[in-house]
Amino acid sequence: MTYQQLVTFSQNRLIENNLHGGFAFRLMLEMCELKGINLYMDKDTVISESFAMEYSANIDRLLLNEPMAYVLGFEWFFGRRFITDSSVLIPREETEELVGHVLADIDEYFGESCVIGDVATGSGNLGITLKLELPKSTVVCSDISGDAIETAKKNANNLGADVTFLMGDMAQPFIENKIKCDVLVCNPPYILFSEEVQTSVLEYEPHVALFGGEDGLDFYRQLLDEAPQILKEKSMIAFEMGFNQKENLTKEVVKRFPQATIRFEKDLNGLDRMCFVYFNCN
Numbered sequence: 001m002t003y004q005q006l007v008t009f010s011q012n013r014l015i016e017n018n019l020h021g022g023f024a025f026r027l028m029l030e031m032c033e034l035k036g037i038n039l040y041m042d043k044d045t046v047i048s049e050s051f052a053m054e055y056s057a058n059i060d061r062l063l064l065n066e067p068m069a070y071v072l073g074f075e076w077f078f079g080r081r082f083i084t085d086s087s088v089l090i091p092r093e094e095t096e097e098l099v100g101h102v103l104a105d106i107d108e109y110f111g112e113s114c115v116i117g118d119v120a121t122g123s124g125n126l127g128i129t130l131k132l133e134l135p136k137s138t139v140v141c142s143d144i145s146g147d148a149i150e151t152a153k154k155n156a157n158n159l160g161a162d163v164t165f166l167m168g169d170m171a172q173p174f175i176e177n178k179i180k181c182d183v184l185v186c187n188p189p190y191i192l193f194s195e196e197v198q199t200s201v202l203e204y205e206p207h208v209a210l211f212g213g214e215d216g217l218d219f220y221r222q223l224l225d226e227a228p229q230i231l232k233e234k235s236m237i238a239f240e241m242g243f244n245q246k247e248n249l250t251k252e253v254v255k256r257f258p259q260a261t262i263r264f265e266k267d268l269n270g271l272d273r274m275c276f277v278y279f280n281c282n
């Protein structure tokens, strides 16, 4: 059987099980790249038995609804490969957009040598990316999960990012270590307990990284309460958020910081997905 034939065969298996057929090609492409095989050149070459078995075992995992990023063991984020295992949330495209906006704001208000805190870092995707894009910055990342911190450290090592990781609940490790930030970035768990979630997400991704209480805003409230202790006078917070949380999140921010400037940004799908809170940035 050739590479192409195995992809076509597997595509049909996925489609028969109501899954996206395109996963078969993506999986083959990524696995070939890891092994230094050029799929476009070799698609009509006979595939080795061991590779075919490895690939088919991965297709079996996809058939059980396991997300591609866990099957592959990595996800791309801002052009870099991040290890993803069941201890961390899979980095999402929307979160890449958050990075873009934060980079623009840092350029405008703080300059490259700023101190950045990434709260609830998960795989480390936000903090590590910002450090690699802004080598002169100082980046500190926190997460409540020791396993997530281990994975994030591996990512920082692999990608050559000099970032500090602290284990603890939201901003607590920053408070304990008396760290003062110019910029806080945070993609907290924001799914409502009552919200319907895709099976692949619910069954495989860590619930501690997904759910944000009754209204999904528990961790925003917590960080907004903690923020004054770890922010410099001129500073900002950049949050990712759920598409329907704009109104309620505005209330939470205004209640605590009536003087702050709030800005929302839409993602590429046209949904309100990012919230920026500015303190004395003029």
Ligand code: GLN
Pocket: 088, 089, 090, 091, 092, 095, 120, 121, 122, 123, 124, 125, 126, 187, 188, 189, 208, 209, 210
């Ligand atoms: N910071 C990580 C991300 O943006 C993890 C977020 C989380 O665990 N909720 O993907």
